[in-house]
Every structure is written in C-alpha cells, then in structure tokens.
Amino acid sequence: MDSQPIIEARNLDKFFGKFHALKDVSISVRQGERVVVCGPSGSGKSTLIRCFNALESHSSGTLVVDGIEVFEGSKDVRKLRQEVGMVFQQFNLFPHLTVLENLMIGPMKVRKVSRDQAERTARTYLDRVHIPEQAEKYPAQLSGGQQQRVAIARSLCMETRIMLFDEPTSALDPEMINEVLDVMVELAETGMTMVVVTHEMGFARKVADTMVFMEEGRIVEVAPPDQFFTAPASDRCRMFLAQILEH
Amino acid sequence: MALSETAGLRGPPIPKPPVHQQVLNSVPVAVAIYAIVVGLIVYGSFAGAQNMGYNWQWYRVPQYLYSFTDDGFQWGEISVGLVATIRLSVLSFALATFLGLVVALLRLSGLVVGSAVAVAYLELIRNIPLLVLLYLFYYVLGPIFGLDRYVASILTLAVFHSALISEIFRAGINAVAVGQWEAAKSIGMSTGQAYRYIILPQSVRFMLPPMTGEMVHLIKSSAIVSVIAVAELTTIGRNIISDTYMSFEIWFTIAAVYMVVTLILSVGVSFLERKFTVDQ
Numbered sequence: 419m420d421s422q423p424i425i426e427a428r429n430l431d432k433f434f435g436k437f438h439a440l441k442d443v444s445i446s447v448r449q450g451e452r453v454v455v456c457g458p459s460g461s462g463k464s465t466l467i468r469c470f471n472a473l474e475s476h477s478s479g480t481l482v483v484d485g486i487e488v489f490e491g492s493k494d495v496r497k498l499r500q501e502v503g504m505v506f507q508q509f510n511l512f513p514h515l516t517v518l519e520n521l522m523i524g525p526m527k528v529r530k531v532s533r534d535q536a537e538r539t540a541r542t543y544l545d546r547v548h549i550p551e552q553a554e555k556y557p558a559q560l561s562g563g564q565q566q567r568v569a570i571a572r573s574l575c576m577e578t579r580i581m582l583f584d585e586p587t588s589a590l591d592p593e594m595i596n597e598v599l600d601v602m603v604e605l606a607e608t609g610m611t612m613v614v615v616t617h618e619m620g621f622a623r624k625v626a627d628t629m630v631f632m633e634e635g636r637i638v639e640v641a642p643p644d645q646f647f648t649a650p651a652s653d654r655c656r657m658f659l660a661q662i663l664e665h
Numbered sequence: 666m667a668l669s670e671t672a673g674l675r676g677p678p679i680p681k682p683p684v685h686q687q688v689l690n691s692v693p694v695a696v697a698i699y700a701i702v703v704g705l706i707v708y709g710s711f712a713g714a715q716n717m718g719y720n721w722q723w724y725r726v727p728q729y730l731y732s733f734t735d736d737g738f739q740w741g742e743i744s745v746g747l748v749a750t751i752r753l754s755v756l757s758f759a760l761a762t763f764l765g766l767v768v769a770l771l772r773l774s775g776l777v778v779g780s781a782v783a784v785a786y787l788e789l790i791r792n793i794p795l796l797v798l799l800y801l802f803y804y805v806l807g808p809i810f811g812l813d814r815y816v817a818s819i820l821t822l823a824v825f826h827s828a829l830i831s832e833i834f835r836a837g838i839n840a841v842a843v844g845q846w847e848a849a850k851s852i853g854m855s856t857g858q859a860y861r862y863i864i865l866p867q868s869v870r871f872m873l874p875p876m877t878g879e880m881v882h883l884i885k886s887s888a889i890v891s892v893i894a895v896a897e898l899t900t901i902g903r904n905i906i907s908d909t910y911m912s913f914e915i916w917f918t919i920a921a922v923y924m925v926v927t928l929i930l931s932v933g934v935s936f937l938e939r940k941f942t943v944d945q
Contacts, residue, residue, distance in 0.1 A: 473847055500853040510848035514866050523862055524852035569848075576852055 424449045424580060424611055425470055430479035432465055432635075439465045440476065441635040447628075449579075452612045454622040454643075457632035458658060463615040466632070467582045470613065471502040484579060500528060503573025507585040509565040511557035517544070517568050518553040521575045529576065536575075543571040547601050563594030567601050574605075581605065583614040617662055623647065631655045714913060726914050729905055746901030747922055753815075753897055754884045757822035761883070762876075764823060765830030770860075772835060783831070790828040795889055798825055803893050818890035826883050833875045837868035870938070877934040881927040888923075898922065 425447040432440035440462045447453050455463045468474040470483055475490035482488070486498045512520050521540035525531040531539070544550045547567035549560075557565055566586055573581060583602065587595045599621045606612060606625040616622065622629060622643060629646035631639040631654075639646070639655045650656045681687065688694055714721070729741040740748075772783035790798070802824075803817040812820065841864050849859035891899040902919040906912045 471851055473851065496853050496855060499851055502851075504847075504851035506844060506848065508844050510842075510844035512845065512848065512863055512867075524854070527858050527862060528853040572848075572852065 422449050423447060424451075424484055425613070426480075426482045427466075427469070428480045430466070430469065430476045430481060432462075432469065432474065433477045439635055440469070443479075443635070443637055445630065445637060445640070447580075447611065447613060450609050450611055451627045452606050452625050453614070453628045453630060454626040455613065455615045455630045455632060456617055456619075456622070456658070456662075457638075460634075461632040462635040463632050464584050467504075467584055467613055467615055470580075470582055471499050471504050473504070496528075500576055501579045503576060503578035503581045505566070505569050505573060505581065505583045505586045507588050509557070509562070509569045509589070511565055511569055511572070513557050516554055516556055517549075517560070520557065520568060521572050524572065524576050539575050539577075540571070543574045544568075546574070546604070547571045548597075561594060562590045563597045566590065566594075566598045570598075570601055570605070580611045580613070583612065583616065585615050585617075587616065587618055619647070619659075619663060631658065633658075719913060721914065722909075722911055723914055725909065725911060726918055729915075729918075742901050742905060743898065743918065743922060746896070746898040747926070749896055749901075750884065750887055750898040751926070753818060753822070753890070753895070754880070754887050757819050757826070757887065758880055758883055760819065760823035761826040761830050761879075764827035766834055768827060768831035769834035769838065772831070773838060787828050787831065790824060795821070795825050795886055796892070799889060799893065814890075814893050814895050818887075818893065818895045821890070822883060822887055825886070826879060829879055829882075830876070833872050833879065834868070836875075837872035838864055840871040841867045873934060873938050877931060881930060884927055884930075885923060 423446040425445070427443060427445050430440050430443040431438070443462070443466060445453075445466075455466065457463050465474055469476050469481060469488070472488050472492070472495045476488075480487070483498055484501045486492075486494045486501075488495070488498060492498075511517075512523070515523060518537065518540055521543060522533070522536040525536040525539060526533060541550065541553065544553055547570055549564055549567055552560055552564060552568070557568065560568065570581075570586075586602070587598050590598065595618070599618060602612075602614070602621065603625055612625075614621075614626075626643045629639075629641055629643050630637055631646070631650070631652075633654055639650060639652050641651070646655075647659065650659060682690075689698075727741075729743045731741050731744060732739050768783045768786055771779040774780065793801070799818070799821045802812065802821045803814060806812060806820075807814075807817050838860075845863055845867065846859060849863040854863070887897065888899040890897060891903060894900060898919060902915050906915050909915070
C-alpha cells in the first residue's frame, strides 16, 4: 500500500460561535486507506469530514488534502472538491433531474466533459451500484437505498480520488442498509481512499484499516480494527462499543 | 380508544355539521345566494343610473372591440389598447424580473455591501407611492436622461415591482433545502453554477404562484400610466369617453377586459403549476 498521506490534518480547531466543535484534532489518512470514524452524536465526526472537502472551514490548524492546502477563502476549493466526493446522510439528490442527469451534471458542467462521455460514465457507475434500470426515473420515485446508491454513483462520476461518507445509512430503513453497505464494500475493494462516519460496526470490521473514535470534539482513540474491537485502550471507547454492540 | 370506537370506522357515524351549514353549503342554495347578491348589485347600479336619467348605449360598445366593415374584420380601439397594455406589462415584467433577481442575489450574496445596497433599494422603492414614482421618472429623470413617456412608464413599473419580485426570489431560493447547496458544492460547482443548474430550477415551483400574483398586480397597476397619456387600455377608455360620454358602458367594459386577461393568466399558470409538481 502506498503510504503517502492524502489527507493530513494538524491541530484542527473549529468553533461554531462559542461551541467548540473540534478540539486540536490531528489525523492523517494514507492513499487507499479506509478509515471509519465513530463516536456519540455531537462528537464532531461529521464536522471533521465536512472540513475535508471544505463544506466547513476550520478555525485554526492546517489541513492538506490531496496536495491542496485547505483554508477559508482558498481559490483551490473547487479543485479540491472535484477530487473529494461526499455522500450525505440525506442523499441530497437533485430532485428536479432524472437519475442519469444527476450523474451527468457534475462531469458536464464542472469537468466540461461531453454529453456522450458523461452519459457513458454515468451508465457505467449506475451498473456499478446495481441500478442501471432506474436511469430515467426521478429521485422521488426511488427507495431510500436506491437514492443513496445513486448519490454514491454521482460522486464517483466525478472520478474522485477520495470518498467521504457522512452517516450514509442513518436515514435508511433497516432492510435497505445492506444494499448500500454492499456497494461501499465493493468500492473499498477497488482501492478507493474512504473516510466513513458510521455506526455500522459490521461494515467497519469488514473494510476498515483504521478505526477512529471521537468524543466531544477530540480524537480519543485511533487503532486498527482488531485491536479497536477487542481491546480498546480508553474506557470511553469501551463503553461506547458496549452500548452499540449490545444488540 | 379501540379502533372500532373511532368515529366513522364501524363505530358511531361521523357527526354531521349543523343544519344551517349543510343548507348553506348545498350547491343550489349557494348558487341562489350568489345570483341574488350579484343581481342586487347589478340592479342597484342600473336603477341608480336610471334615476340619474342615464342613457344606456351598450349597442355602441362592440365597435370599440372589433368591427366588420367592407374592408373586412378590424380590431377596435379597446382591443388595440389591450395589446398595448399587454406589451407594456410584458416588457415591464421582464425587466422587473431581471432587476428582482439581481437585488435578491445581492441580498443573498453574504457581502455586507451587497445586502446594504439591496436593502436600501428595497426600502426606497417600497416607501414611495407608485404614482409619485411615475412622476419622478417622467418629470424628473425623464428630462435629465431623455426618457420618453413609454420608457419612463416601463421603468416605473419595472422598478416598483422589482422590489416585491426580489422578495419572491429570495423566499423561493431560501425554500430550497441547504443540502442541495452542499451537494452542488461537493461536486465542485461554483456558486453561479449551483444557482443556475440546481437552486433556481427548484425554486421555480415555489415562485410560480406569487409571481403570477405579481404579474396580475402589474397588469392592473399599468393603468396608472394613463396619467402621463401613454396609449394603453385605460388611456384609450378615457379617450373614447371624452368622445362619446358613455362613461358607464366603457368603464364596465374596460374593467371586464382587465378581469378577463388576469383570470386567463391565473388559470393558465395553475395548469403550469400542476405540471411542475407532477414532474417532481
């Protein structure tokens, strides 16, 4: 595995008004590494990965993603976002466009790819997420699981090098979670760099190279999954795992 | 409460509304009341006119709408005036929409200067009466910038309505979920691209009903330009009356023409609206 760090965050702090959302967070992600971030709600997981594609700007510290230094007002933010895909909890598909158009609009308008080329790419990725037959439908006509798979394909169509997942299965009905996780596992197998915020520990065990546990804006524990699940170093992490693995 | 005890679900029947409501809501009664009210108003005005000794000459009105002569079919003066009103309204509305969009985007830009300029513009326009605004454009700015009465009218109507339209745009844009912005940005779109391809197309369905209202409002307020003698429906009505003294017939007719146009517009747009919601 290439050990070059593709995301390098040092001493990140983030304030929302007076609320201290990230406290001195440092993390580095290698190319091809799969990182799963977990922790109780309000612990800053989402804020952290939203900083990685500049949807939030950190208040202090340095952040370099794919060789681009990220800071508020940077001109390179758009270049960065073309390399970093993001999948949201609420899917955020464009409801006025068909599935195919959802996948084509980024490549066509941002990367200036020709319509034919964009459509070919879109169909390829729809195949990859196992819903080629839904191409002409509107998002509202799809199930939650299908919508989230379209959202993943939409990011992939930008030929991103890093994929961020912000609780991708939290808004789904239980019977649809697996179809999304399966797609994510397949994606992991292609060697994509992934940072995933999720509570799906089965998925984490299967694909994660590194587990990160956050609480109250700090990274409390970073460990490979074997160690993380069997012998977590901190009490807080042990308690958290006990709570979510109970069922 | 068990399901079977719920009103209407195999339980006791849903209680009926009180008798007077049932009677008032029945179709024949409603139609009858409506007819009586309208009849009274019409009768009242005709009786009043009769008492004044008003000489009704409805038979002379159609020639102002259209006429058949040896030369064939010809539009009358009122029809020509209507076309002028529509042209004036459409031009003003197009300009008002453009101005409104610019002001809304300035206000939403997040720049302090932008929103300050937008707020100042809105407050200025909203607090000047339409008639005074028209005089300002025609008698003050007109001579300075060499605006003729037609241009002054278009500018007045456009500027006046752009204030309300900008608020409609702002509300429509804000009605689109934040997640849409984030999704657009996360695939690398610029703010302009996000507006153009993602946000504005979605705000259309929020904006259609109030925009129709605004168009109707503009058509009606376009009558005010008759005070500076721009040739449009109301001005032509006044001219006909000064020739014929048929003030009752002509004003009734002019009012009816405005109503027909605005009603057609409202109905047309509600069809369009239905289409937009089906496509979602």
